[in-house]
């Protein structure tokens with residue numbers, strides 16, 4: 454016989470329903486950091502990173518207009534906003550935003566990766582049914598290499614930490630920048646130039662797959678919109694690869710000196 458409609462709920466009916474799988478996370482931060490929140494954070498910070506790379510590429514390509522213009526651009530970056538703002542204000546805002554993005558992106562990736570590993574449990578080894586592209590599988594690896602590259606790059610062209618930086622590295626002064634001379638000196642070392650080209654390939658793989666994921670995760674389901682956004686993601690990665698990699702190659706070939 455079924456219970457009358459106005460009967461008090463039984464103990465079983467009062468039990469809170471199970472959360473959907475995306476929320477079933479473990480660890481101390483389980484309730485505060487749902488998987489969708491982490492994925493959204495990664496999408497936003499990754500897009501900001503890709504935007505930085507596109508803007509940085511435009512700056513880098515100024516190297517083809519000669520030492521004077523490239524150094525003037527590096528000098529302007531440090532003095533933009535003066536006299537209203539102190540020197541280096543804009544550069545420091547960019548540095549802080551980028552550093553926060555990197556920390557959030559890497560933390561999100563690490564937590565999601567650990568959760569996925571734990572969730573797979575004893576089935577982790579049975580991969581035959583999983584269909585993943587090679588670029589997706591490589592995301593953690595390319596991500597770690599990019600992090601290592603950024604540290605090397607800062608030591609090489611911003612901080613001048615030897616032996617990663619060239620012997621002739623010159624600090625910028627209050628009145629002059631030496632970005633062009635430092636860049637040529639660095640890429641005149643074949644190992645450094647080849648490392649930059651290799652890093653650009655890994656960055657292009659990471660950025661193209663990352664932006665593809667952003668398009669999917671943010672729910673671009675319309676056929677045409679999806680095709681356009683994926684094409685933009687692919688083209689961004691190709692421009693970052695070809696534009697940036699052309700610079701060390703041009704120095705090695707003696708086109709830039």
Ligand code: HEM
Nearest residue numbers: 509513527548603606610611632636649656697698700701
């Ligand atoms: C061949 C490719 C690249 C070239 C030629 C290049 C060139 C440069 C140069 C010349 C500087 C120093 C600017 C200055 O002293 O004013 C610089 C700074 C920087 N680059 Fe690159 N870059 C390249 C790729 C990248 C990539 C792929 C990333 C990120 C993944 C990156 C991130 C940065 C950052 C964060 C700074 C430091 C800005 C600062 O704090 O002053 N660069 N780059």
